[in-house]
Amino acid sequence: MKNPTLHDVAALAGVSYATADRVVNRRGNVAEKSVRKVNDAVAQLGYVRNIAAAKLSKSRHHHLAFVLPDKSHDFFGRMHDQLAAAALHLKTAGVVLDVIEFEAFDARALEQALSGLIGKNYDGVAFVGQGLDKFSTSLTALRAEGTKIVTLVSDVPENNRDHYIGIDNVKAGRTAGRLIGFSHGGKPGHVVLTAGSLDLRDHSDRINGFREVIEADFPNIGISEVIETKDQAELMQQSLHQNLSDASPITAIYNAGAGNEGLVRALRERDPDGAIFCIVHELSTTVCDALQDGFVDVALDQRPEIEMNRALALLQAIADEMPPPPSPELIPAIYVRDNLPTEMN
Amino acid sequence: MKNPTLHDVAALAGVSYATADRVVNRRGNVAEKSVRKVNDAVAQLGYVRNIAAAKLSKSRHHHLAFVLPDKSHDFFGRMHDQLAAAALHLKTAGVVLDVIEFEAFDARALEQALSGLIGKNYDGVAFVGQGLDKFSTSLTALRAEGTKIVTLVSDVPENNRDHYIGIDNVKAGRTAGRLIGFSHGGKPGHVVLTAGSLDLRDHSDRINGFREVIEADFPNIGISEVIETKDQAELMQQSLHQNLSDASPITAIYNAGAGNEGLVRALRERDPDGAIFCIVHELSTTVCDALQDGFVDVALDQRPEIEMNRALALLQAIADEMPPPPSPELIPAIYVRDNLPTEMN
DNA sequence: AAGAAAATGATTGACGTATATCATTTTTGC
DNA sequence: GCAAAAATGATATACGTCAATCATTTTCTT
Structure with a gap:
């Protein structure tokens, strides 16, 4: 029932403890034959070293x-x-x-x-x-x-x-794309894309994944140019204010970046009844509140x-x-x- | 840098190792005063016993x-x-x-x-x-x-x-409800609900959560009676065949149970272009394939x-x-x- | 076959805790 | 203040591995 020790291995292999130790700890200077004997014994007994003992020993x-x-x-x-x-x-x-x-x-x-x-x-x-x-x-x-x-x-x-x-950020972006696609229930729409910076690998991966899905499976959903916000609330808020007042009817927003304070602020003002389907990343308290209030619909979170x-x-x-x-x-x-x-x- | 040992604790407390041991291992027969001294020393040094050593010792x-x-x-x-x-x-x-x-x-x-x-x-x-x-x-x-x-x-x-x-199965059901709600993009619809058995706590929790959300937030989506399938493929397939040939246009299916083989088989026959939005639980290979082929749209998985x-x-x-x-x-x-x-x- | 080199055996002390024993000191009850 | 009880101290061993030392045996070289 109890696990075999290195002593057991040595005994079975017919070598001394020292040699068994030399083999399992790769200290070298061991004959090929002994190596084999020890390894066989290890395999036969199913020996694995006791980590607790190893840790203690090495302190x-x-x-x-x-x-x-x-x-x-x-x-x-x-x-x-x-x-x-x-x-x-x-x-x-x-x-x-x-x-x-x-x-x-x-x-x-x-x-x-x-x-x-x-x-x-x-x-x-x-x-x-x-x-x-x-x-x-x-x-x-x-x-x-x-x-x-x-x-x-x-x-x-x-x-x-x-x-x-x-996470795999391309997958994450694709997922966001799929969910926004779903949310349109077959109807046409137009998505605003934002990101902190396209120089950041994770942000650009997400954007790319998102585009792939929308273009392949939801051809009647349009995609805006990516707005880069440096993840700063002010910049985000201003950019969105501008976009959301345009004549073109925005149906969804995907923020591939972090920092959603500005986004949520803009939405609370410009989309009071939460008609725009909004997906963001990372579950901050801001996002949590916005989800409960209906301004944000989905949050992807890395945990x-x-x-x-x-x-x-x-x-x-x-x-x-x-x-x-x-x-x-x-x-x-x-x-x-x-x-x-x-x-x- | 290295963690204090029980010897250190004893030394600082001004008692013997034996007494310190009696205190930390609650062996009793220790004077109140000593207990306090030892506990103080433990707190002061931030002593925590070395699990590796403890494990080894107890083997x-x-x-x-x-x-x-x-x-x-x-x-x-x-x-x-x-x-x-x-x-x-x-x-x-x-x-x-x-x-x-x-x-x-x-x-x-x-x-x-x-x-x-x-x-x-x-x-x-x-x-x-x-x-x-x-x-x-x-x-x-x-x-x-x-x-x-x-x-x-x-x-x-x-x-x-x-x-x-x-997982919290009520939450899971609510989530399914929300996603199905999203998928209708504001349009009316009708959902078919299935489960293995409403006697199973997890299944019924999911159904309840699902209902809560649809009824509260998506009033123009109708919900069918729950079809109980005992998680058996045949039963599921037959029931669905019947439902899907009805005149009433089914827009979505939520299977709160496990066992999706029958469901997927039915969908492949009766919904060849994947128009019905379908949510199921647990990512089996069947479900995986169905997701890729578009017959199932979302799978909730417990991991x-x-x-x-x-x-x-x-x-x-x-x-x-x-x-x-x-x-x-x-x-x-x-x-x-x-x-x-x-x-x- | 002698000497060098390589391999092996035998043994030991840490590591920190758990647990036990036994002797000694302190406290308590009366 | 004395005996009994309670508390404490001192000490030892085991746990399994790692790492080291030193003596001895085997293998190789030429």
Whole structure:
């Protein structure tokens, strides 16, 4: 019933504990024959090392860093909150977690924050890859030290990180397109598209996915040029005010960016009966209220809490030299006014 | 940098290790004064016991059982698969997991399976509470032994279990209602409602939620009587064939139950151009295909994989005498044809 | 076959907690 | 103030792995 130990393996293989240890921990200087004997014994017994014992022995404090944008947005605030909530569990698991903030949307600040981690011998670093599209020397240096890199929410080129944890933004955009298509019930319409910046990979992916679906399956729905708002409320509000007063009847809005305060304000003024079908990203309190009041109809949400949990579990597994835990694909939650989380009421 | 040990606590409190141990492990026979000193030291140092060491010391193999319906449905199959995927991680964590199957939808079989666990000293048991609405003696006996009980997917009365892991089915039904409402774009319509059985709590909750929304916010959409299909393909197919040939123009279908094979077959014959807006539960391969072919428009999915992970993490935490890990609320995934998981293609 | 190199065996001490034993001190009741 | 009871201290072992040391054996080289 109890799991076999390395002693059991050694005994079965007919070698000493030391040799078994040399094999399973790849210390080298072992004859081919012994390697085979040990591996056979491992397979036969189904030996897996006892992580608790390994951790204890190494008295290893996994050292992780999360580099996150400051709480300028509700969304980033939720990330910070989730880390705080996990603090106790991390501590008992012997994980030391440093959280470093940088100014949101500032790729230079991010690069600087990352460079500050070099030489500190972190086991793993997770960060929001916002805008860090280009080659990053800090990242390369960190990886050269053996630090594992996980990107969150917004990816960097694949060859510069170990894992990406976030949604597929093309899919998200396609989903938004499908829902807006549905909402027209076969009738023609015209959609206003907004985004923070098309230079941000996640925003542009969403826009592209959205366009694909509308153009392919809902040909009688028109699409406006994308309004870039830098995720700033004022800019968004002004742009929309202009658009919504046009003669052309707007039937829907899709904001592929974050920051919906300006959008909601504009809608509350210009669309008081909520006739326009509106889809946005990320469930802030603003959006929650707007959903309940009928100004926003659907919110796609990344659920950063889950992403943080995933990142933590993944980095711990890697540090333990375990395969990543089985994790079903992340897809954005789709909120309407009827399935809002009870915590947010 | 490194975490304080119980020795550190004892030293700071000015008591022996033995006394500190007596306090933190509640062994009793300690003077009030010492208790206070130790607790103060714990607080001051932020001591939390090292779980790895504790586990090792106790050489404790958490003993868990999952009692699941057999793989009669895709949905239950996914549950089994996820447990299999987690096997390695469980093993390294010293968790012994027994999976017991019972005949799906048979409350007696479930009760019997549960009674078989009595006296085996399980730390935790998770099961699909299907139909086990009434007072269950096995459950009471298990809990009396100290076994922690988690219900999955379908709950039992609150006072008979420790946790429920599953979605809020009223919310799910409301969400379906909202989406069907959206899909009519203001036009009138008529919805056919189906369910496995209104005696199943989850099915009836969904129907109720659905009704609430349609009646409140979409008064010009009519709702049929609920067709009960016992989740059997034949019955579903026949009933629908009848309904879909009626003179009254059906605009939408909501199946609150599981088992969509019959539904999809009927639609493929009677609604070849996919004009009817159709929402179902659980993403089987049948549903996946139907989404891609346009016969089904939306699938609400519980993501049993995530539920299994949650259940495992929760039961382990409880067995370690830890608070439950921070877990964002479970809400059903909403699939359209554009955000299907890549694994299922 | 001798010497060098490689492989193996035997053993040990951490790591931090749980748990137990036994001796000693302090407190309590009367 | 004395005996009984309660509390405390001191100490030891086990848990399984990791990492190290040192002695010994086997294999290779020429």
